[in-house]
Structures are given as structure tokens and as C-alpha cells.
Amino acid sequence: MMHDVIIVGGSYAGLSAAMQVARARRKVLVIDAGQRRNRFSETSHGFLGRDGHAPGAIASEAQGQLLAYPTVEFISGAAIAASGEIDAFRVDLADGSTVEGRRIVLATGVEDVLPDVPGLAAQWGIGAMTCPYCHGYELNRGRIGVLASGPMSLHQAAMLPEWGQTTLLANGVFDPADPQLADLAERGVAMEFATVAAVEGEPGSPVVVLSDGRRLPMDGLFVATRTRIVTPLPQMLGCAIAEGPQGPYVATDAMKATTVPGVFACGDVASPMASVAISVGHGALAGAAVHRSIIFPQTVAKAA
Incomplete structure (x- = not known):
């Protein structure tokens, strides 16, 4: 046929x-x-x-x-x-x-294709996502982490303060230049330079575990996959x-x-x-x- x-x-x-x-x-x-x-x-x-x-x-x-x-x-x-x-x-x-x-x-x-971070896949689509227009509103202006995966993560981090208190997790992927840091600071984005060792917590309630042992509870994680x-x-x-x-x-x-x-x-x-x-x-x-x-x-x- x-x-x-x-x-x-x-x-x-x-x-x-x-x-x-x-x-x-x-x-x-x-x-x-x-x-x-x-x-x-x-x-x-x-x-x-x-x-x-x-x-x-x-x-x-x-x-x-x-x-x-x-x-x-x-x-x-x-x-x-x-x-x-x-x-x-x-x-x-x-x-x-x-x-x-x-x-x-x-x-x-x-x-x-997700960054190779232990525990991230278990949060995908629930506590970790890529599109703020699709999932940002439901975070109720809570704590948002942006897990750096490449240059697009800077743009993503600069957008996300519309939806909550945003922290860019550099994770050793890149070192923002001074003008980029100034732009992020103007948007109210905090920077975290320690490497991300893992993501823990129940699905929908991610906890970022840093290489120095600190734990950062988040209401949502965003990743530019x-x-x-x-x-x-x-x-x-x-x-x-x-x-x-x-x-x-x-x-x-x-x-x-x-x-x-x-x-x-x-x-x-x-x-x-x-x-x-x-x-x-x-x-x-x-x-x-x-x-x-x-x-x-x-x-x-x-x-x-």
C-alpha cells in the first residue's frame, strides 16, 4: 500500500x-x-x-x-x-x-544527554529540568540551582531569577570572565565554584552535594543539556x-x-x-x- x-x-x-x-x-x-x-x-x-x-x-x-x-x-x-x-x-x-x-x-x-553527575538522572523531569517556561512557575520563587554544562548555562542562569533565588553552579565547566560575573550579579545570580559531587534528595527536592561536603537544598535544578x-x-x-x-x-x-x-x-x-x-x-x-x-x-x- x-x-x-x-x-x-x-x-x-x-x-x-x-x-x-x-x-x-x-x-x-x-x-x-x-x-x-x-x-x-x-x-x-x-x-x-x-x-x-x-x-x-x-x-x-x-x-x-x-x-x-x-x-x-x-x-x-x-x-x-x-x-x-x-x-x-x-x-x-x-x-x-x-x-x-x-x-x-x-x-x-x-x-x-545529562552531565555525568551521580544522582542527577533520578531527578530528571521532576526536580531537574531544562525549560523555565515549562517548569519554573511551580517552584514558587524558591531556591534554584543552575548546573553548568556549557556556555548556554550563563544565559540560563541570567534568565532564572524571574522564577526564584538563583545560584549558578560552575562545577569546573567554565570560569566566567569579570564582565559575565558583573552581568550575573546585576541579575541577582549567586555563584558557586566548588565542584558538584552528587545530587541527592527525594525526586522533586534535590540536594546538591559539593566536593567540600557542603549540601545545598534546592527547590529545583536547571540544566542546559x-x-x-x-x-x-x-x-x-x-x-x-x-x-x-x-x-x-x-x-x-x-x-x-x-x-x-x-x-x-x-x-x-x-x-x-x-x-x-x-x-x-x-x-x-x-x-x-x-x-x-x-x-x-x-x-x-x-x-x-
Whole structure:
């Protein structure tokens, strides 16, 4: 069976893209491996109409709404390879099966790579997070630690006093220059230069243990993680990869077309900025654009 669109990734961006295609009465296949990036978080914030809801519940309800459309098929499984060209793409699945489609939308997401600090992973998504807009308000202007992981941590620390009493934990990653220290001080950010030995405490109540034995209870920790693309599919298809401040992502134009004709990308895999709201918006753009590329094939071109 030749699908009009194959969407690899069935989280917020992929489901949003699929909805646009389904509402155009086109045959759309969604392939999802079930590894949402925010699966560690108990609640999602900042998405209009669903603020404070469980991330899994949002995705599950969206999937149910999508499957009400008769032209939609959903496969729970991993896509392990992709090849072909416009109007003749092929995607191989981990179970040995193969599907074909005229267009592909990559919505596979990314993976967060945490600093190698004992105990940090146990807090991830609960007491340690990356986005203040998603999780800062709930800290009630409490004690916030920023665990340095690279240059982006300076920007993150300068932002966070909006949400609480902020301490930048340099952790030996970098030594801020005097102008940077002055900027942080002006924003009310405290500095801690001792190395972080571990993160302890119950999930949601992190305690930073320093190398000199001091213990700093925090209401929340923020980390500017590195990210990595979780699948080789973009490279297999020949998509150009851009380098963002936190890691690589698939390069697209404003309508989410990649550098390969007929291949689109949306969500975290195609943006250096991440949130449920942004992913849903970019997915809607990609879905509309991929549909238009089918009905107006003469407009299909490589992304700039």
C-alpha cells in the first residue's frame, strides 16, 4: 500500500502533522516507538488549554482523536531505515516489515544527554529540568540551582531569577570572565565554584552535594543539556544537519521542508527550541506543507 505521507514519530509534533493530512482525507501512516522526550515529567505546562496536564495523557488523547479519521493508520514500533525519493520512499521497521509513501515527515524527537553527575538522572523531569517556561512557575520563587554544562548555562542562569533565588553552579565547566560575573550579579545570580559531587534528595527536592561536603537544598535544578538525534533516518535520507546551541538538528525552511525534496521535519528533531506548544505548532506547519507538496508538486524544492 502506498501511503500519501509516512510520519516517523507519534508524539506532539508528529500527531499534529498527521492531523492536517488526515483532515485533507489523505492516507497517512504514523510510526511511533513510544519514547516521548518528556516522558520523565509528571505535568506539562505552557500549552494553551492543557496547562498542568500529564504529558502522556495529552499525547494519548491526541492519538485517539487522530485515529477517528478513517485514512489514518498507526504502527507502534521503531523505524530503523529509510530510503528512496519523492513519490517513492521506503521505511523499514524493526519487525522486518517495510512501508512505502510519497512523502516523509520526520518527527522523531531528540534525546537529552545529562552531565555525568551521580544522582542527577533520578531527578530528571521532576526536580531537574531544562525549560523555565515549562517548569519554573511551580517552584514558587524558591531556591534554584543552575548546573553548568556549557556556555548556554550563563544565559540560563541570567534568565532564572524571574522564577526564584538563583545560584549558578560552575562545577569546573567554565570560569566566567569579570564582565559575565558583573552581568550575573546585576541579575541577582549567586555563584558557586566548588565542584558538584552528587545530587541527592527525594525526586522533586534535590540536594546538591559539593566536593567540600557542603549540601545545598534546592527547590529545583536547571540544566542546559546536550541533545542528540535519536535515529539515523535523517542522514540515511540525505537531510542536511544544522548545529544548534545544545546540539544538532535537522535543517528545514520556514515550512519545515528539509534539503531533500519530499522530506519534511518537525518538533525537537528540527528545532533548537523545545516545548509541547512549539512542537504542535511546527507539526501543523509541516502537515499543511507536506499536503500542499502533494497537490502542487511543482512547488517542491530544497530548503534554503
